[in-house]
Amino acid sequence: MVRRAAILGSLVAWVASGAAPRALTTQALGLSPAAAGDGPARPWAVVTGASSGIGAALARRASREGYSVVLHGRDRAALERVAASLDGASRVVVADLASPRGAERLYGRCKRLDVRLLLNNAGAARVKPFVGAPASDGGGSR
Numbered sequence: 060m061v062r063r064a065a066i067l068g069s070l071v072a073w074v075a076s077g078a079a080p081r082a083l084t085t086q087a088l089g090l091s092p093a094a095a096g097d098g099p100a101r102p103w104a105v106v107t108g109a110s111s112g113i114g115a116a117l118a119r120r121a122s123r124e125g126y127s128v129v130l131h132g133r134d135r136a137a138l139e140r141v142a143a144s145l146d147g148a149s150r151v152v153v154a155d156l157a158s159p160r161g162a163e164r165l166y167g168r169c170k171r172l173d174v175r176l177l178l179n180n181a182g183a184a185r186v187k188p189f190v191g192a193p194a195s196d197g198g199g200s201r
């Protein structure tokens with residue numbers, strides 16, 4: 060589990076840095092410049108869970124690729140820090156997706172935008188030592 064998290068962290072840093080091959084990032088993540096368009100009105104990407112980690116990295120990458128970005132999460136201060144780091148326009152939406160009201164709030168703030176890309180990343184990962192974890196947790200020890 061720890062090794063997998065380390066590999067994932069390295070992958071995120073590589074994608075966020077812009078050094079990863081475009082074939083991997085723009086096609087695999089759907090971040091193609093053609094999708095974003097060349098006109099003055101940038102289409103929108105919605106990134107859920109954009110206040111930290113993978114979501115914040117994806118938001119920065121989408122912004123660099125030509126999208127305006129809806130930054131969603133629960134921590135407004137963290138979302139505003141991510142917004143300040145972007146190249147282009149953004150909109151912060153604070154909503155708890157654990158409740159239907161939160162999902163409706165997010166939808167309400169996005170429905171009039173020209174949204175072309177959804178990076179639905181919000182969630183929680185439990186990271187704990189692999190050795191000693193019960194088999195029911197996906198660990199290998201008995």
Ligand SMILES: NC(=O)c1ccc[n+]([C@@H]2O[C@H](COP(=O)([O-])OP(=O)(O)OC[C@H]3O[C@@H](n4cnc5c(N)ncnc54)[C@H](OP(=O)(O)O)[C@@H]3O)[C@@H](O)[C@H]2O)c1
Nearest residue numbers: 108109110111112113132133134155156157181182183184
């Ligand atoms: N890192 C890993 O090793 C790993 C492995 C497998 C899968 N994943 C998945 O990849 C995604 C991102 O992981 P990460 O490591 O970048 O996690 P992270 O840094 O903890 O970020 C999680 C994001 O999800 C948001 N979030 C969590 N619960 C939410 C809720 N109820 N409503 C709205 N927003 C919520 C958080 O927002 P606030 O902090 O603003 O509340 C935060 O922006 C998660 O879905 C995770 O399960 C990660």
